[in-house]
Amino acid sequence: MKKIAVKASKPYEVLIEQGLLSECGRLVSEVTKTKFTAVITDDNVDAIYSERVISSLEAAGFRVVKFVFPHGEKSKCSDTLNSIYGFLAENGITRADSLIALGGGVVGDITGYAAATFLRGLSFIQIPTTLLAQIDSSVGGKTAIDLPCGKNLVGAFKQPELVICDPLTLKTLSPEIVSDGMAEAIKYGMIRSSELFELIASHSIEDYFDDIDDIICSCVSIKRDVVENDEFDRGERMLLNFGHTLGHAVESYYNYETYTHGNAVAAGMHMITEQAVKSGECDRESLEKLDAVITSYRLPLTVDAPYSGLIPLCSKDKKCESTSINAIICSSIGTSFIKKMPFEDFRAFMEA
Ligand SMILES: NC(=O)c1ccc[n+]([C@@H]2O[C@H](COP(=O)([O-])OP(=O)(O)OC[C@H]3O[C@@H](n4cnc5c(N)ncnc54)[C@H](O)[C@@H]3O)[C@@H](O)[C@H]2O)c1
Incomplete structure (x- = not known):
């Protein structure tokens, strides 16, 4: 055990x-x-x-x-x-x-x-x-x-x-519900562990169960580490929000009807990482690997909603402060940081 x-x-x-x-x-x-x-x-x-x-x-x-x-x-x-x-x-x-x-x-x-x-x-x-x-x-x-x-x-x-x-x-879960959870597992790999990311990437939705105990154990260990450092969500715990600010905006834009949470987070992870590549804060290879793993778990990379519709909803995320946003950016697979930006800078970052 x-x-x-x-x-x-x-x-x-x-x-x-x-x-x-x-x-x-x-x-x-x-x-x-x-x-x-x-x-x-x-x-x-x-x-x-x-x-x-x-x-x-x-x-x-x-x-x-x-x-x-x-x-x-x-x-x-x-x-x-x-x-x-x-x-x-x-x-x-x-x-x-x-x-x-x-x-x-x-x-x-x-x-x-x-x-x-x-x-x-x-x-x-x-x-x-x-x-x-x-x-x-x-x-x-x-x-x-x-x-x-x-x-x-x-x-x-x-x-x-x-x-x-x-x-x-x-x-006994449907593949769709497994995929939904896998979006969060991919997130843990992206923010903290290239080993976990590679383990997830070595499987797909068809054979994810082969290494499931190790995947669960790695994810829980990362969450444990983050929670122990910041139980009440005032700093490092925000890293767990990677892909979520945009993901919540996607869920909300579609009235919580079109995209499940995991699907929205997957698209959110892709969207912010694509912009981070453009701004020079993430390398292109990491984005390509992220996109490949998202796709292999039958999760979406993008949504039809325009950024002009999503960005105002990002400011309603309860993790945001009154005039700024804590964007979570991965500089490479397994390494992430919090970038506090005024809303206007975040808008410019996303619309670049
Ligand atoms: N507290 C936290 O830190 C935290 C973090 C992330 C998400 N959440 C919350 O978690 C919720 C989503 O959780 P979820 O994705 O597990 O959804 P869920 O609890 O709605 O479960 C999804 C579906 O799977 C069914 N189900 C559950 N276990 C099953 C099984 N073993 N076999 C067959 N069917 C099964 C459920 O009946 C349900 O229909 C959201 O409300 C979200 O806000 C909380």
Whole structure:
């Protein structure tokens, strides 16, 4: 089993091994004091994995209650959150008990936020089941719900007690959802590790699973390093935003209907790197390698929306300050820096 220790304000481990789901009861019992837990999941994941998880928890002596909500980003909202609060109250969950997030980033984010706020906070465990959740959203302690006027606008920093990552769960994902998560894996390689980038580039969407444990482990290690240095997102953690400022603008331009997050981030990574090549801040070979790997995971390099439509939306990204933008630029594969620019300079940079 691969174990990654995260030394955030509250230390915890990320465990990675194929088949770990069936051992989750024993693993959870090692980090929680009481034997009462609520599993929160969505309907898709429930149909495939709840039984295995609950059997393992019950075999380890847990009393388990389960809350299931409809899958999809639309559920990451205050209505679902209120239903979770009501369910926890009705079932007598106390601050000594725990929540288990079983699912993708939507389940992880809303369960984490419920754990941060219900009874002023109780412990929670992440069992991520999408690639994006295993390499990104389950680690680092950002939790959130969406508002009608924007994504992730209400949230809290809340670190989990444990993250249990079973790569075998990725086998039931559609290739599109795997590709979406792979955009974030490519991002980690670009900002921090040419070795990880080459490992991802040595595969494609067809055979990505051959080295998946190592890919997940490298991504989580990078996220761990960045989060340990900047848990509350005031500096280095912004590097994780590579491709995201433009990516969020793409998602927003198309009303979150045309491009998924990973697709938008892939295009965002290409667009900013292409401009960095023009400004002499990145070498052309790195751009060509980035483009090749994006394409091999069936992700887009560009979108039809013009920069004149995207750039104003970049300033609405919540990572931006009032008059400037923190653009993340890779000078080569594995090396990145934050370039703080006034909006007008960013516009000129993108429209060059
Ligand atoms: N907290 C963070 O740091 C952070 C980082 C990145 C993204 N996020 C958030 O993560 C969310 C996106 O996460 P996501 O891409 O995992 O989406 P998701 O949770 O919506 O999952 C995608 C789809 O896959 C299904 N699914 C999940 N696991 C499955 C499995 N093993 N087999 C079959 N189907 C399965 C889900 O039911 C859903 O339909 C967004 O809300 C985003 O804001 C959070």
